Amino acid sequence: MSDTVTYLRRDAQIEASRFPALLARAEQLAGTVLLGEHGRRRSGMGDDFWQYRPLRSGDSLRSVDWRRSARGDEQFVREREWQIAQSVQLWVDPGASMRFSSSKDLPQKGDRARLIALAASILLIRGGERVGFTGWSLPPRNGDVQVLRLAEALSEDTAEDYALPEHRGIIPHSRAMFVSDFLGDLDTVELALTKAADRGVRGVLLQVLDPTEESFPFKGRTIFESVGGSLAHETLKAGDLRERYLERLIERKARLDHLSRLTGWQYLCHHTDDSAQNALLWVWRAMDGGHG
Helix, strand or coil: CCHHHHHHHHHHHHHHHHHHHHHHHHHHHHHHHCCCCCCCCCECCCEEEEEEEECCCCCHHHHHHHHHHHHCCEEEEEECCCCCCEEEEEEEEECHHCCCCCCCCCCCHHHHHHHHHHHHHHHHHHHHCCEEEECCCCCCCCCCHHHHHHHHHHCCCCCCCCCCCCCCCCCCCCCCEEEEEECCCCHHHHHHHHHHHHHHCCCEEEEEECCHHHHHCCCCEEEECCCCCEEEEEECCCCHHHHHHHHHHHHHHHHHHHHHHCCCEEEEEECCCCHHHHHHHHHHHHHHHHHC
């Protein structure tokens, strides 16, 4: 057997093993967010009973549930559960920069991004929503089979250092989630958010960074090289770059936050040494709060 075939088989086995492991971790993470099967329940058009609530000014008397109201002195309205499934589309950065980790004890940025995105997808699908990718590779659908498709697709990487946000094929008035380190060209992010906003799409930007990218602990002679190998810079005084680097990072994060506010999106910067559960809970609340 040639070396080429051996390497291809090895790489295929690695890729084949990644998405079941990712799926198992995402299922576990989603399970820690105790939202239950109906985590996105709300009143609206539907057939299933949701809850009773007191009669409010403006309610029609035809909406009063007289049997429930007869138990006391207060009148109650019977509300149905909102049952209109919404499309949620994901873009999770597959670029080489996401494969960075400063320590063997920390996950790669891409691993954390995929984990949170897939766990959020599981919660959304179980809440009755349709989830897929931006673009046309994986249209939004519901069901357990779609979760498997998402897990498999999220396990794919690209060779380029910084991937471009995919804004094509975004469904008007849907919801979206972009997950990246956003260390590439921010003009492409602005274009994607503008295109999405023009279609009435709201969503979340989740920036995932390694803690060393926030602290810049480097001193002395240092060679900085991109994960994909397309960029490299050597310096004898890395400490002299710290202040300028941190200023530019602050400016970048401020621009992402500003773009999000302008387009009706929400922004969070998450670090790989922080809790994935907290990030998932924020994503869930942000996606739920901007619904409809």
